[in-house]
Amino acid sequence: xxxxxxxxxxxxxxxxxxxxxxxxxxxxxxxxxxxxxxxxxxxxxxxxxxxxxxxxxxxxxxxxxxxxxxxxxxxxxxxxxxxxxxxxxxxxxxxxxxxxxxxxxxxxxxxxxxxxxxxxxxxxxxxxxxxxxxxxxxxxxxxxxxxxxxxxxxxxxxxxxxxxxxxxxxxxxxxxxxxxxxxxxxxxxxxxxxxxxxxxxxxxxxxxxxxxxxxx
Amino acid sequence: xxxxxxxxxxxxxxxxxxxxxxxxxxxxxxxxxxxxxxxxxxxxxxxxxxxxxxxxxxxxxxxxxxxxxxxxxxxxxxxxxxxxxxxxxxxxxxxxxxxxxxxxxxxxxxxxxxxxxxxxxxxxxxxxxxxxxxxxxxxxxxxxxxxxxxxxxxxxxxxxxxxxxxxxxxxxxxxxxxxxxxxxxxxxxxxxxxxxxxxxxxxxxxxxxxxxxxxx
Numbered sequence: 001x002x003x004x005x006x007x008x009x010x011x012x013x014x015x016x017x018x019x020x021x022x023x024x025x026x027x028x029x030x031x032x033x034x035x036x037x038x039x040x041x042x043x044x045x046x047x048x049x050x051x052x053x054x055x056x057x058x059x060x061x062x063x064x065x066x067x068x069x070x071x072x073x074x075x076x077x078x079x080x081x082x083x084x085x086x087x088x089x090x091x092x093x094x095x096x097x098x099x100x101x102x103x104x105x106x107x108x109x110x111x112x113x114x115x116x117x118x119x120x121x122x123x124x125x126x127x128x129x130x131x132x133x134x135x136x137x138x139x140x141x142x143x144x145x146x147x148x149x150x151x152x153x154x155x156x157x158x159x160x161x162x163x164x165x166x167x168x169x170x171x172x173x174x175x176x177x178x179x180x181x182x183x184x185x186x187x188x189x190x191x192x193x194x195x196x197x198x199x200x201x202x203x204x205x206x207x208x209x210x211x212x213x214x215x216x
Numbered sequence: 217x218x219x220x221x222x223x224x225x226x227x228x229x230x231x232x233x234x235x236x237x238x239x240x241x242x243x244x245x246x247x248x249x250x251x252x253x254x255x256x257x258x259x260x261x262x263x264x265x266x267x268x269x270x271x272x273x274x275x276x277x278x279x280x281x282x283x284x285x286x287x288x289x290x291x292x293x294x295x296x297x298x299x300x301x302x303x304x305x306x307x308x309x310x311x312x313x314x315x316x317x318x319x320x321x322x323x324x325x326x327x328x329x330x331x332x333x334x335x336x337x338x339x340x341x342x343x344x345x346x347x348x349x350x351x352x353x354x355x356x357x358x359x360x361x362x363x364x365x366x367x368x369x370x371x372x373x374x375x376x377x378x379x380x381x382x383x384x385x386x387x388x389x390x391x392x393x394x395x396x397x398x399x400x401x402x403x404x405x406x407x408x409x410x411x412x413x414x415x416x417x418x419x420x421x422x423x424x425x426x427x428x429x430x431x432x
Contacts, residue, residue: 064293071287077280084297088304168393177384180393181400188401 005070012062012083013139019055019090020136020200026052026097027132027193031125033104034186035118037111045101052094059087075210082203086139089196089203093132096189096196100125103182112182114175120164121183124190127153127160131197138201142208147201157194161187221286228278228299229355235271235306236352236416242268242313243348243409247341249320250402251334253327261317268310275303291426298419302355305412305419309348312405312412316341319398328398330391336380337399340406343369343376347413354417358424363417373410377403 026048033041063084066072072080103112113121131153138147164187167173168180206212242264249257279300282288288296319328329337347369354363380403383389384396422428 064297067283067297068289068293073284077284081280081283081300084300085304088301165397168397173393177389177393177396181381181384181396184397184400185404188404 005066005072005076008062008066008070009076009079009083012059012066012080015055015059015062016083016086016090016200017136017139019052019059019087020132020139022048022052022055023090023093023097024129024132024136026094027100027125027129030097030101030104031122031129033101033108034112034125035122037104037108039105039108042101042105042108046098046105049094049098052091056087056091060084063087079207082207086200086203089200093193093196096193099189100186103186107182112179113186114179114183116172116175117164117167117179117183120160120167121186121190124157124160124164124187127157128190128193128197131194135197135200138204142204144205144208147205150198150201154194154198157191161191221282221288221292224278224282224286225292225295225299228275228282228296231271231275231278232299232302232306232416233352233355235268235275235303236348236355238264238268238271239306239309239313240345240348240352242310243316243341243345246313246317246320247338247345249317249324250328250341251338253320253324255321255324258317258321258324262314262321265310265314268307272303272307276300279303295423298423302416302419305416309409309412312409315405316402319402323398328395329402330395330399332388332391333380333383333395333399336376336383337402337406340373340376340380340403343373344406344409344413347410351413351417354420358420360421360424363421366414366417370410370414373407377407 026045029041029048030045032038033045063080066080067077070076106112131150134146134150137143138150164183168183173180202212242261245257245264246261248254249261279296282296283293286292322328347366350362350366353359354366380399384399389396418428
């Protein structure tokens with residue numbers, strides 16, 4: 001039986017999926033700024049974060065209203081708390097996109113990523129964006145199978161991170177310390193975006209199945 | 217008037233302070249491992265994280281039980297939700313200590329931090345540990361003034377981070393790419409521990425005053 005509680009909860013999950021779409025856009029614009037050195041894109045990625053923060057506040061207010069007015073217990077309570085955690089993850093993913101954009105802005109009009117590392121960082125960014133896009137689908141469709149697939153992507157992300165270290169420490173690295181420090185931090189940011197995507201998707205699995213997957 | 221709700225909430229805050237003590241120990245041991253290159257300390261910091269994760273689960277279960285059984289509303293509800301967020305922050309600080317210890321372990325028996333950078337990283341670690349220690353006091357004493365002081369430390373942390381970049385990019389850096397990458401990531405980890413401490417302390421301010429400070 002549908003209840004006011006479930007309708008309100010559906011609306012919170014719709015909002016979470018919308019925020020996930022916003023995060024995807026943020027990752028894409030920050031990456032474009034990074035790989036092109038375009039200052040205008042970096043600024044757009046940085047200033048766009050305020051909208052994600054505002055959306056997070058609305059979702060939090062709605063979730064608290066549900067807790068206050070419906071006083072859910074047991075499984076229902078855990079679902080609302082899961083929603084609160086998902087929105088924290090999503091906000092953090094937005095912050096990490098800002099960190100990527102700030103490295104881009106620091107180096108503009110130059111490109112922070114040396115040509116030698118562009119394929120690895122480009123692929124990390126691609127995976128991160130794709131994971132965020134699929135996380136939005138996972139939230140919208142409550143798609144437990146798609147959530148499991150995200151873990152495979154997360155493993156590719158870890159491999160790419162190791163590859164980036166191998167590149168920097170290899171004898172052919174001619175891009176110096178500054179670029180290496182940028183790449184180390186960029187790798188960390190994209191990896192964290194991926195971790196949070198896995199975490200959000202894992203919470204959807206919990207919401208659907210009642211089973212808590214072991215998440216990062 | 218004291219109520220069962222407030223007694224249960226006090227108990228949650230006592231547990232949060234205890235977890236904060238555990239995090240402080242984790243930061244200290246991880247730092248000792250880092251600055252001495254001792255593998256046994258690195259392993260201890262890494263394996264110790266399971267206890268923090270377990271403590272987090274207990275606090276979460278207790279907070280959910282309060283929500284379920286007491287169905288608090290308005291300010292009381294927000295306090296319980298704040299406790300849930302604080303325990304997430306604290307768990308994350310534990311994870312970041314593990315990241316520090318893993319860099320130590322990767323380089324052992326050598327020391328990851330070159331002598332040239334040891335004062336800066338040592339000071340960052342000292343500030344991080346001190347901030348975590350004072351955050352435990354803030355939680356125990358509901359000390360709003362001490363919470364405000366943490367922000368000043370956080371600013372020193374940011375300055376040290378910039379100093380570490382200047383060191384690595386200066387002409388006197390002779391420690392190569394690998395050490396620079398380690399320092400960049402270590403700086404990031406200590407900075408994040410500090411950010412989370414400020415966040416936890418900020419939530420205590422909110423719990424006490426009802427005013428949400430603008431936290432990182």
